[in-house]
Structures are given as C-alpha cells and as structure tokens.
Amino acid sequence: MLAGHQEIKSYFVKIIEEKRVPHALLMLGPEGSGQLEITLELCKMLFCINPKGGLPCNSCKTCHKIATFVHPDIHFAFPVIKHDKFKREETTSTHFLKEWRQFMTDQIHGNITDWLKAIGGSNKNGNINVAECHQIIHNLGLKSYEGKYKIQIIWHAESLAKEGNRLLKLIEEPSDDTIIILIANNHNAILNTIQSRCQILRIPAFSDNAIEDHIRGKFDLSEQKIKEIGYLAEGNMRKAEELIGSGQINFSTDMLEWFRKSYMCDPDELVAWVDYLNSLGKENLKSFMRYTLHFLREYLLAYSFKTTDNLKLSDEEKAVIIKMQKILDRNKADQLNYLFNKNIGYISRNLSMKIMLMNMTFKINEILRAEVNRFV
Ligand SMILES: [Zn+2]
Numbered sequence: 001m002l003a004g005h006q007e008i009k010s011y012f013v014k015i016i017e018e019k020r021v022p023h024a025l026l027m028l029g030p031e032g033s034g035q036l037e038i039t040l041e042l043c044k045m046l047f048c049i050n051p052k053g054g055l056p057c058n059s060c061k062t063c064h065k066i067a068t069f070v071h072p073d074i075h076f077a078f079p080v081i082k083h084d085k086f087k088r089e090e091t092t093s094t095h096f097l098k099e100w101r102q103f104m105t106d107q108i109h110g111n112i113t114d115w116l117k118a119i120g121g122s123n124k125n126g127n128i129n130v131a132e133c134h135q136i137i138h139n140l141g142l143k144s145y146e147g148k149y150k151i152q153i154i155w156h157a158e159s160l161a162k163e164g165n166r167l168l169k170l171i172e173e174p175s176d177d178t179i180i181i182l183i184a185n186n187h188n189a190i191l192n193t194i195q196s197r198c199q200i201l202r203i204p205a206f207s208d209n210a211i212e213d214h215i216r217g218k219f220d221l222s223e224q225k226i227k228e229i230g231y232l233a234e235g236n237m238r239k240a241e242e243l244i245g246s247g248q249i250n251f252s253t254d255m256l257e258w259f260r261k262s263y264m265c266d267p268d269e270l271v272a273w274v275d276y277l278n279s280l281g282k283e284n285l286k287s288f289m290r291y292t293l294h295f296l297r298e299y300l301l302a303y304s305f306k307t308t309d310n311l312k313l314s315d316e317e318k319a320v321i322i323k324m325q326k327i328l329d330r331n332k333a334d335q336l337n338y339l340f341n342k343n344i345g346y347i348s349r350n351l352s353m354k355i356m357l358m359n360m361t362f363k364i365n366e367i368l369r370a371e372v373n374r375f376v
Contacts, residue, residue, distance in 0.1 A: 004210025005038055008203065012042050013054030021046070022199035023174035026157070026182045026190065029203030032109050032236030035183045038203060039153055040066055042181075043074055046149055062146070069101045072145040075152045076100060077136055079112065079126035079159035081119060092132045109238040111185075112156050128159045133166040140170060140178045150178050157182035158189035171197045205235025208312070219244055224314055228252070231312045232290055243287055249280060251291035252317050262364035274357045282347050289344045296337045303330050327368065335367045 015021050027035045044056035044066050056063050065071040076097070082088040083095040093100065096119055103110060103118050110118075116126045136152055144150045154160065160167075160182075171180060171194065182198060184190055206214075212230040214237065215221065221229075221244070228251055233240035261273050277285065298311045299321055308318040328336075343360055347353070 004206050004213070005034060005203070008038055008201070009041065009055070011201075012045050016045055017054060021179065023178060024171040024180045024182075024198040026184065026187075026195060026198035026200045027203055028184055028187050028200060030205050030236065031111050031185055032233075032238035032240070033203045033205050034109065034237055035203050036104065036108055036153075036155060039181050039183060043071070043151055046151075046179075047071065047073075047146070069104055073148065073150050075136070075139040075150070076155065077128060077132055077152065078115065078155040079128050080132075081116065081121035081125050089129060090131055092129070092135045094135065107238075107241070109241060111238060112159075114238075115156075126159060127161065128154070128157075128163060130163055130166065133160075133163050136167060136180075137170055140175075140180070144177055148177070152178070152180045154180065154182045157184040157194075158186055160191075160194075161189075162191065164191045164194050168193055168197065206233075206237055207235070208233075211235070211237060211240045215240060215244065224252070224316070225250070227314055228291060232287065232294060242283070245283065249284060249288065251288055252295070252314075252320070254288065255292050255295060256320065258361070259364060259368065262361045263368045265365050270358070270361055274354055274361065277357050278353045282353070285353070286344060286347050289340050289347070292340050293337065293344070296333055296340070299324070299328070300330065300333050300337075303333065332367050332370065336364065339363050339367070 027039060029035045041056070044058070044063050045051065045054065047062045047066060048056040049060040049062050050057040058067070062071070066074065069076075077093045078096075078100060080091055080093055080096050083091040086095060099119050103115055107114055107118075112126065136154070140150055140152055142150065157164070167180070170178075174180070180198075182190070182194070187195065187200075208230040211233050212226050215226050215229055229240050229243045232243055258273070258277070261269050277288075280288065295313070295317065298313050298317075302308045302311060302318075302321050303325065308321055311318060311321075313321070339360060343356060346356055
C-alpha cells in the first residue's frame with residue numbers, strides 16, 4: 001500500500017472522474033519518491049472493478065493483477081543490458097520481465113544502479129534502445145485485453161536519450177485508449193520534444209511522517225529508531241529502507257558514548273571502542289556519522305534560538321542537548337561538525353577505518369577538552 005502522497009492521489013481521483021486523464025504523463029520526482037508505486041496506484045484507479053470513492057479496492061482480481069505486475073494491458077519498458085541469448089540491439093525489456101517483476105517486488109524504491117546490479121550490469125551500459133521503442137509502438141497498437149486502457153510505463157526515461165524521438169508520433173497522436181507514463185528523476189535528461197508533449201506531474205519527496213508510517217507498518221523497530229530513520233532519510237524511501245539495515249544500532253546512545261570515551265581518553269577503552277565502530281561496517285558508519293551531523297545541526301539551532309522546541313529530535317535527545325550546553329559551545333559544535341563532515345567523505349575511500357576512527361577520537365578529545373568560551 002502506498003504511504004503518503006495524498007494530494008496526488010486526490011488529483012488522480014479528480015482527473016479520472018472528470019475524464020481528463022492525459023495520454024502522456026511525465027512523472028518527475030527525486031530518487032525514492034515512490035514514482036513507480038504512484039504510477040501503479042493510478043493504474044489501479046483506472047482499472048479497478050470495484051473502486052470506492054475513486055480509490056482502488058485492492059482486493060478485486062484486477063487490483064491483484066496490477067499488484068503482482070502481470071496485468072496484460074500494462075506494459076513496462078526500462079533500461080536493459082545485453083541478454084545472454086540475444087544481440088544487444090535485439091535485447092528489450094521483454095527479455096528481462098522476470099527479473100523486473102522480482103525487482104519491483106523486492107525494491108520498488110530502487111534506483112537505476114540497484115536495477116542494473118540486479119541484472120548483473122554496471123551503471124554505464126543500460127539503455128532503452130531502438131528495438132525497445134518499436135516494441136512500445138507495437139504494445140500500444142495491440143487491442144486491449146480487458147477493453148479499457150492500454151498503459152505503457154517507461155521507467156528511468158532518462159535512458160531513452162535521443163531514441164525518444166521515435167515515440168513522438170505516438171505521444172502526439174495517441175489513440176483514445178492509450179496512456180504513456182514516463183518516470184524520471186532528471187528532467188534535463190529528457191528530450192524537450194518529449195517534455196513539451198507530456199503533462200508533467202511533479203512528485204515531491206515523502207514527508208518524514210509518511211516514511212515513519214511506512215517503516216512502522218513493516219518493521220519491528222523502536223519508536224526512537226523509526227524517528228531517527230524518518231529524519232535521516234530526508235524524504236527518500238530508498239534511503240529509509242537502506243537505513244533499516246542499521247536498525248540494531250542506537251545512534252544517539254553511541255554518539256554520546258563516543259564523545260564520553262573520547263573525553264576520558266582511556267587507551268584500553270578507546271581501542272575496544274574503535275573496534276566496535278569498525279565492526280559496524282562502512283554503510284552503517286556513514287549513517288551513524290550522518291546522524292551525528294544531523295544532531296549537531298539541531299544542536300546549533302537550539303543554541304542559537306535558546307529553545308529545543310521544533311527540533312527534529314526525540315525528547316530524550318532534547319534532554320541531552322540541554323545537558324550538553326554546559327560543555328559544548330557553538331565553536332566546539334562547529335568544529336565537531338567540520339570533523340564529521342570531512343571524515344564522512346573518507347569512508348568510501350580505500351583507507352584503514354580503524355586509523356581514521358582513532359584519529360577522529362583524538363580530535364574529539366582535543367575539541368571537548370578545550371576551554372569553553374562562554375561569551376560566544
Ligand atoms: Zn480493485
């Protein structure tokens with residue numbers, strides 16, 4: 001079930017009711033904004049046998065076919081790589097349909113890199129070729145099986161490049177029962193000739209609440225963790241799902257522990273602590289450091305406005321902020337911010353995590369031990 005995006009759903013209900021569903025739609029939105037889900041939701045609204053108030057019932061056989069990606073009147077095109085049994089110029093989405101359905105089942109918020117990884121390609125060589133465009137023209141020329149619409153979804157339409165021109169006639173002179181939906185993140189990569197012929201629908205990033213609701217319904221995590229993921233994901237559902245992998249780590253406790261141990265600077269404790277941080281793995285470490293940056297940003301806001309109201313933090317974290325103000329002034333918080341910002345960039349590089357973490361620990365000690373300037 002699709003979380004959030006109420007306004008878009010209401011908009012769909014309205015245009016279906018008023019019979020002005022566009023024949024060519026360009027869904028533009030940032031990564032992880034649920035474009036594919038919202039597109040399928042529109043399909044359900046158009047096809048559902050038993051809609052209620054314009055919304056799909058999610059239980060009829062048509063809704064079921066759409067949810068399992070097997071509706072015969074909904075066609076998918078997406079970038080592919082050469083298929084084992086075919087020449088590259090002959091390979092189309094049809095040859096990867098099984099993998100595509102699996103991908104939509106497992107990671108509907110995935111991006112192009114995730115998809116190409118799923119079919120064993122690098123992100124350089126996936127594209128939508130001439131044969132695919134012919135296939136699309138063919139698909140939409142068929143008679144619809146169920147007598148309603150024929151819908152062609154083109155995912156990651158950026159991969160069309162100039163081949164997109166082959167689809168112009170189709171977009172320009174559609175038959176009454178066809179709808180073409182292009183999904184893209186970057187409008188600069190879509191030909192102007194296509195953009196000008198499509199109705200453009202901008203999908204915003206998810207709200208923190210929508211992300212939290214989605215996670216709450218699907219995963220067994222503490223409320224504190226759900227909130228952490230909510231603001232760290234920055235509206236990107238793909239990122240949120242990635243962060244769930246770090247579900248066992250309590251970022252705020254670990255951050256304070258790092259600060260405390262750095263301040264105390266007991267050698268044995270530090271070695272054990274760095275071992276622990278290193279054991280989290282690079283991706284979790286990145287998320288953890290991003291959390292620390294988020295905390296410091298909120299900390300500085302609290303420091304400037306002399307209030308913890310409106311901060312994107314839990315009550316426990318706000319209590320920590322109030323306590324910390326005695327030892328952490330603006331200058332120190334700025335220095336910590338700089339330190340974490342710089343080092344987060346090092347994580348992806350091929351260097352020793354342990355040395356990096358130990359260096360950071362000494363630097364945190366230096367920052368925290370410096371005299372507090374009470375006048376800043
Ligand atoms: Zn239905």
